[in-house]
Amino acid sequence: MDRNQKAEVVSALNAELAEVGVVVVTRNLGMTVAQSTVLRQKMREAGATYKVTKNRLARIALDGTDYAGLSDMLTGPVGLATSADPVAAAKVAVEFAKTNDKIEIVGGAMGGMLLDAEGVKALASMPSLDELRAKIIGLIQAPATKLATVIQTPASQLARVFNAYAEKDAT
Structure with missing residues (x-):
């Protein structure tokens, strides 16, 4: 060299x-x-x-x-x-x-x-930088997912009640 x-x-x-x-x-x-x-x-x-x-x-x-x-x-x-x-x-x-x-x-x-x-x-x-990023994204997404589930649950229960009344009136 x-x-x-x-x-x-x-x-x-x-x-x-x-x-x-x-x-x-x-x-x-x-x-x-x-x-x-x-x-x-x-x-x-x-x-x-x-x-x-x-x-x-x-x-x-x-x-x-x-x-x-x-x-x-x-x-x-x-x-x-x-x-x-x-x-x-x-x-x-x-x-x-x-x-x-x-x-x-x-x-x-x-x-x-x-x-x-x-x-x-x-x-x-x-953990590597990518693993840490994945964990942070998971932590950020978890509350949003739980919030969507909580908000959606009463509406689906109300829909089931209306469906039950509709089926009761039909018979």
Whole structure:
């Protein structure tokens, strides 16, 4: 990789880090290409990305971002999982690490707050942004549904009474 390519990698990673909500640092312990591809696919499905870069380039890219504190975690073969949703990357990385012993969660950061491996696991156990939105919509819709049912019930009872009188008069 020549100097221009390295500069492009650093600037692209720096721009990505400026836009994400969470960064998870993982240590690769001899993952195969197939396993790495599966991890990347799962990340993509969740709206996250997973990149393996040279530690030196990653440290330069981290400089000047909220995630500058992650530099100490970049030792050995590591990968960076990132996502705009604060839970997506952590959730996929932790789930993948449970089923694959070739990857280890080192730590991460959410905004300016550094997380150790346990912090990333705790973050992964939280509901995602989409799940929270669904719960809020359900809570908002529930009173309206109950109100419609309550308003409709007396009218239907009145209709049954009128129908009973009509059937009584018909006989």
